[in-house]
Every structure is written in structure tokens, then in C-alpha cells.
Amino acid sequence: MSDPIIRVENLTAGYGESVILKDVDFAVERGEILVIVGGSGCGKSTLLKHMIGLNPALGGRVLIQGMDIDQASEAELARIHQNIGVLFQSSALFGSMTLLENVALPLLDFTDLTRELALELARAKLTMVGLAGYDNHLPSEISGGMKKRAGLARAMALDPVVLFFDEPSAGLDPVTSAEMDQLILKINQGLGTSMVIVSHELASIFAIAHRVVMLDKAEQGVIAVGDPRQMRDHSPDPRVREFFQRQPRT
């Protein structure tokens, strides 16, 4: 039971010919909140896409619950995908569906709930992210921060084992952002959901991260792994301290 839920082994990440990250190697433990940080354009979203199987590995491999995501058969991949939830950087809500329909979609298709119960559960998820009452709104009718939260509600629809977030609090006001952190912590503690989160928000990182993986663009890989406070105060690497102390590059 205690083996890591996700293993990234010597992964080379990138698009086709162009390599963005090399030799990335880390694991996500069960029930852990792992935060991926790094400067803009260093490949955080790219790494996330590899971890959820959208981009095939250029080298190395990614194991989710012990299964190599690039080698998995269609059926295995479908099962993996039902066990993970993803919040994309741009929310990726379906524009032709209302928020309720967006959240209810996986519930209707992948569970044997009755329609009524599925809709009620979807409504409950919207409530959890603070969007009670917005059932019938279209994604184009709500604000950017609300889209983020609706995307989170959809990602959580099936109560997945692992949740991936690409910048969950970007575009949220400080209060909503803090509430998002609370929500993340509650889900993590209550449901034991493992989480992989890409984030720039220092306050949020310190509030939620169990462990941080820091990427660097020049290095094309991981430059530090560990507790965020430790990294801020005691990292031997100036790049890491600068990031966590919010200082300009020296």
C-alpha cells in the first residue's frame, strides 16, 4: 500500500524533437500534496502533461499506480484516467455545456448513478467550490476565477485518487485563493487524495505543500526537492532561495 502512487523515472519531457526537461526523477507518495514550481516557461505544464499521459515520454517513463502510462492498453488507460482528475491551466470547460452539465458529465457516463442523483452530486461539487447557484450558467458567462473553480469541481467529480492542478489559484483574489487552499487541504485530508499542483503563489505553496519539486529552465531539470520552508531558509542553491524569498535574480 505504501509504494508511491506516481513514479517519474528518468523522464525526458518535451514536444517531438524539442526536449524541455531531462532526467526528471521523483515520486508522489500516497496522500501527499506535491507542488511543482519553477520560473515561467521552465516546463511545469509540460511535465504535468507527461504525468497524465497526454504527451508520450521522450525517454524514461511515468508509472501511475505501478502502471507505465505509455505502455498501458486502451482499457487500462481509461481506468487510469477515471482515477485521476485534472484541472487545466485554462480550465478547459466545455463551452456548449452549462456548469452543471460539465460536472455531471463524468458522473453520468462513468457511474451507474441515476440521473437525478448524478445531478445532485454535481450540484454538491459546485457548492464545494463555492459556485452554488451557478448550475445553469455557461462557461462564457462566468469570470476567470469562477471558471477555475468550476474546472476543479469537474476534476473532482469522480472523487479521483490523484488530482492534478495547473495553477489552481492563478487569477483568484486573495480571499478566494485562500479558500481554494483550504478546499485543497480538506479534500486531501478528508479523502486522502494525492495531489500534484503547479503553482507560483508562494503563500499558497507554504500553506499546502508537503513537498516541493523545483524545475529550472537553464538546467532543463529538477534542481531541488524538499520541504518549502527548508528550501527557503537553508537551500545551498541561490536560485532556490531567490524563488522562495521572492527576490530578483542576482
Add this chain to the structure above:
Amino acid sequence: MLGPRPAWRRRLNGIHQVSCTQEGFCLAQANPAPGRLELRLSGRLGLAEFNDLTRGLALALEREAPRELVLDLGGVDYLDSAGALALARLEAQAGQRGVTVEYRGLEATAQGIKDLLRPEELAKPPLIAPQRRGNLVEVMGDSWLNLSQDFYQVVGFLGELLAGGGRALRNPRLVRWSEVFFYMEQVGVNGLPIVGLISFLLGLIMAFMSFLQLQSFGANIYVANLVALAMVKELGPIMTAVLVAGRSGSAFAAEIGTMKVNEEVDALVVMGYDPLVFLALPKVLAAVLMVPLLTVFADLLAILGGLAVGVTGMGLTAQSYISQTLKSINPDDILTSMLKSAVFALLIAGIGCQRGFMVRGGAQAVGQATTSAVVAAMFLIIVADSIFAIVLHYW
């Protein structure tokens, strides 16, 4: 996934009913005092159990009709938001019947999950009603109303477009000529193969069909007239326009529509550009320049198709077919044919861009705009062609 069955089953006194689902949760019922119902839950309360759980809880509440309800969650080893919702539903139902609810054995984490679902929030009605699709009569009425509105918008847009074109004429630097060349390639050059092929086949078919009729009068040679006249005066411009509408009108609508959805058009406006001149004008210019040439190309290939039938099937010489063709059409016909095509091109590209700018919302709206651009373009082509027919007749 489940641990060993909880030990309370042996401990409990006064239980008169225990029901367990195959795998997942158990629900035990006890009545320690009259009017007091104890429900003890154990195992998993998750998404997979949601159906059974809500049914079981509602049933127990209904059958026993207690005044006080005690929910013992001591044996629960997994609770997720679906389980929490099932409990919240039970609470709401109990509240409606005036039954008090008391929790026991609720761990902090479970409490945390339960807190995510605030009952007053859950009961909140939707802020806006779901969109209702009207009945057939309403829909038809609506579409007629839309049609007339649409007409105003299209005319307005074409007017603006011409005004923009006028400004560009006075100040040619306004036009992004690199874009014009790009779209000239898209509309014209890349359209050559399909336009050519279809026209050639059309000429072939026309010649063959008319040959079968004219043969009996010994008037084979007039096949050349028929193909040339029909193509140059009518079919060439129309066929080309229909193909361009399908190929390029739709592409323009999709391109501008997607830019609209991504707020790229808004970005242009705040950067001080006129989206009409920036986006629409190059496309329209390119179409107006290229479609007449495409039409001439289509005419030529259709005549070539007719020639092929004439030479192989009807015993005519290439020379006689060509000279007959040349006799039947005069340069004026070709000029009006090109003028017609230019007008069609203006309509196709204009409506394509207009439909693109009309897009509101998301991906689906882009699809609708694309369809509508093609349909409206076909309609306008036919209307314009009828007008041309009448005007040219009385010229």
C-alpha cells in the same frame, strides 16, 4: 480495499436489522428507546455506494418515522464527498419531518468533508433558469424574426466593409498585403485542383448529355455552343462560387470565430486596430481578386471536358470544336462572368467574416457560424445571380 468487518456487529444489543451491500458499507438499525432511531454505518461511504446508501437511509427514515435520529459513523473507514452528500440529504429529509439529527463517532476529517457541503448552499436555487427550447411554432417564428434581423446585420456589415475598402483605397498602407497574398494562395491557388476537376467533369457530362439529344438532329457541332454558353454565362460563376463558399467562406468564419472566442478580436480593438480592416479586408480582397480568375479557369476546363467528348465520342475535330466555341461566346460574356464572380466573392467572403464576428460563447458557436456562413453564402449567390439575370437581360 475494505479492511476487516468492524467488530461492533458483535457488540451491539437491540439491533433488529443489519444490511450490508456486496462490498462497501453496512447499515445497522437499532431502536434504543421509542421514537429514537439509531443508524450505524460502517465500511465505505463513497461514490460507488451512493445509490444504495441514499436509498437505504431514506427508507429507514421513512419506515421508522422517528423523532430523534442518531447517526453513528464510528465504523466508517472511507468517506468521500458522495458519502457526505448522502448524509446531507438524509439531514435535509429529517429536517423536513422535524426529526432531530445527532452524529456520533464523527472523526475530524469526516467532519471536514461534511463541512464542505453547507446545507444552506446546497438548497440554493439556480440563479438563472435553464435555457428552454421552444416548441416548433416558436422556433419557426423565432427563426423568421432572426432572419430579418440577420438581413440588417449583413447589409450593415457589407456597408462597413465597403467603407473600409474605400479607406484602404485612399491609404493602401492600411491593408496588410502579406495577408492578402496569403489568402490569395488559400482561396485561389489551393482551390485550383478541385475547381478544375469538377469543372472538367461538368463539361464532360454536359457535352455527353446534350450530344445524346442533338445527335438526332444532326446538330452535333452545337454541343460546343451549349457547353461554352452554359458554362461562361451561368454555371462557371455559380459552380466556382459554391466551391469557394464551401472551402473558404467556412474557413474565414471559423478563423475569425475562434479569434473572437479567445478574445483576440478584443485585443485587436484595444490595440487600436479596426478588426474589420485587419481581419476581414484582406480576406475579402483576396477573394474578390482570385474568384474571377478561378471562374475563367473553370470555364476553360469545362470547355476542355466538352472538347474531350467531342473529339472522342462525336467525331468532331478539335479545330472545329474550338472555332465553334469561339464563335459562340464573345469577350463581353467573359467580362460579365468575371464581374459576377467578383460580386459572388464579395458576398461569400463578406458573409464568412460577418458570421465569424457574430460568434459569442464557445466552440459550438464557431461550428454554427461556419455552417451558417456556407448556407447564407449559397443563398446570397442565388439571389445575386437572379438579379444579374434580370439586369443583364434588360441592359
